[in-house]
Amino acid sequence: MENLPASATKIERKAEKMKTKLNKLSLALLLAAGMTSAHATYIESGDASNFLASAQLATDMLIQGTIGQGDEGDVYKLVFGTGGLLTINATGQIDTNIALFDAGFQALVGNDDSGGGLDSMLTYAISAGTYYIGIGDYAMYAINASNQAWFMDGLAPAGFGTVSHIENQTSIDPGAYTLTLSVQPRSNGVPEPATVGLLGLGLLGLGMMRRKRV
Numbered sequence: 001m002e003n004l005p006a007s008a009t010k011i012e013r014k015a016e017k018m019k020t021k022l023n024k025l026s027l028a029l030l031l032a033a034g035m036t037s038a039h040a041t042y043i044e045s046g047d048a049s050n051f052l053a054s055a056q057l058a059t060d061m062l063i064q065g066t067i068g069q070g071d072e073g074d075v076y077k078l079v080f081g082t083g084g085l086l087t088i089n090a091t092g093q094i095d096t097n098i099a100l101f102d103a104g105f106q107a108l109v110g111n112d113d114s115g116g117g118l119d120s121m122l123t124y125a126i127s128a129g130t131y132y133i134g135i136g137d138y139a140m141y142a143i144n145a146s147n148q149a150w151f152m153d154g155l156a157p158a159g160f161g162t163v164s165h166i167e168n169q170t171s172i173d174p175g176a177y178t179l180t181l182s183v184q185p186r187s188n189g190v191p192e193p194a195t196v197g198l199l200g201l202g203l204l205g206l207g208m209m210r211r212k213r214v
């Protein structure tokens with residue numbers, strides 16, 4: 001190596017720099033992959049409000065919470081980066097009853113029981129942006145501005161209007177619950193989920209590299 005001309009040393013140094021960059025990048029990718037597979041969970045902070053306007057912002061696709069004594073329901077605000085087919089699965093010790101609302105507080109769809117049990121499941125095509133998810137112990141109702149009640153099951157009636165809150169109109173049996181969300185990009189010309197994931201990881205890796213270098 002000591003016989004190499006000065007220019008070669010420069011190239012070597014450049015190569016060394018690039019290797020370091022690549023190492024940093026692969027470390028960033030590994031970290032990103034690790035974070036993704038760790039399934040970060042959002043845990044209900046205290047008792048989430050049952051009013052949409054004061055919903056708790058959930059920052060992960062897995063949400064864990066509790067319906068306590070006299071808990072009329074919990075509403076979470078979600079901000080989705082991409083649109084697609086949203087699936088919400090609700091499981092837990094309670095007789096889960098869920099509903100989805102849009103950014104303008106319009107009721108979209110709900111579900112009480114799915115698959116022969118007491119757990120809830122619903123799917124709905126969403127765009128990127130803000131949505132609200134309400135959950136409680138059966139029987140859950142969404143209440144609109146005119147104080148009309150919609151039982152959170154099936155498609156919401158057209159023209160139901162702005163929902164202020166959700167509430168339980170029978171008896172509340174307390175218990176823990178888990179909400180599992182996923183968004184499947186639509187397949188007509190849209191990249192496969194794996195591709196989107198890898199691209200996302202790459203961008204995240206670059207973002208992390210950039211931050212590291214500052």
Ligand SMILES: [Ca+2]
Nearest residue numbers: 047048066074
């Ligand atoms: Ca709660």
Ligand SMILES: [Ca+2]
Nearest residue numbers: 048049073074
């Ligand atoms: Ca609550």
Ligand SMILES: [Ca+2]
Nearest residue numbers: 095096112118
């Ligand atoms: Ca149920």
